[in-house]
Amino acid sequence: MDGFLAAAALLPSGLRRRALALEETGRAACEELRLRRGREATALLAGREYGLGAGPVTESDLRAVLEAATRASFHAAGGQLRRGFIAAPGGVRVGVCGTAVPGGDGMDGVREISSLALRIPRAAPGCADGIWPELTAGGFGSVLIVSPPGAGKTTLLRELVRRLSSTGVRVAAADERGELADAWDGEPAFDVGPCTDVMTGAPKAVAVPLLLRAMDPQVLAVDEIGPGDAVALLEAAAGGVKLLATAHGAPGSGESPLYAPLLRARAFRRRIWIEASGGVRRYTVEDLGPCA
């Protein structure tokens, strides 16, 4: 299903009608639908929010979205809420804000929901065409994709996974947030290539060793690496597995602690910076020198 339609399907009927009234170009460019209690619902297009023209969002509207996103099981979404979002059908990611319920793992859930962000997944076949020759010159080496949030890291990662997999390379993807492949009932909704194995929902530090042992990948793909993932990724790299990873960051902001240990260990051959402006994405490939 189209990502926009999948996101709109989560909205209560009144808001859904308003969202579906967007023109085709608006739907195609829409990155997020945002609902804030007491405020007008908005669509995020090219980095700017536009009102949907409906009345103020009510608590009932927010609850209806959560009901649809969790298949009427919001009470069972505690584990996902600890990560700050709910993975909904169609690859839509629902970010949740409200009052945290303290629990054993720091947070047990969220009550008094104040706002939701429905992130629309996009498949963009061909988006890596311009940089593919550069990435494969002298053989494909490990790649780190870096950008600020919402600039299209996951979209580019998915496309690189698909292209590598299409050439017969065995790719294993640790899809913690379910956003990369959107696997429901075991089948990826996005095309991630014929030779890709996806582990959905497990934290990367858990999924990576499992994938290495069980699936014998040639390339390991991980989305949004964090400080706790470096050890597992370094182990994979030491075993000769190429890495394809994304991380938050911006050009000129210095080396992020999210991935600095991996750069110091020369785990990546190249880094791709993504800059998004006015809905246009620009990729810059940086050569980091040979991997260790």
Place this chain on the structure above:
Amino acid sequence: MRLTGAALLTAAGLLAGLAQARALRMRADELDGLCRMLERMAFELGRFRTPLPALFAALAAQLDGQAAALCARAAEGLERLGEQDMAGIWAGALSPLEEREQAALLPLGQVLGRYGTEELLLALEGCRADMERLRDAARTDSRDRGRVAIGVSAAGAAALAVLLL
């Protein structure tokens, strides 16, 4: 012959009284079944946070009578989630129940699927208290009216038999 007819008439009256008493007892049992359903829901949601589709499917298989049928209807209704919200699905599943039972269980539909465990357990507790009140009233009714029904039916039939003799 007359005596046989009188005996049969009295027996028929007694049976009618017993049937009425049984119906009253069955209603109390069905209400008890619904109370146990709410208890099981609270346990499963509180302890395991079971997703609703799995919860209703499991309870439909494990419970009996009206409670099982209600859970089966809710599980079936969840397949239409998206076209209909959970409150509507729950209200639809309750529709074959008696009005008072529906009124006791209906508020749960506003919370199911939309709120966290804490709020769900609170709503379940409220519904269970209402349902237990209905069950206790039905039990008292069954005990009191059941005896009366048997006595009145049997005595009425016996009196009629005497008159006919």
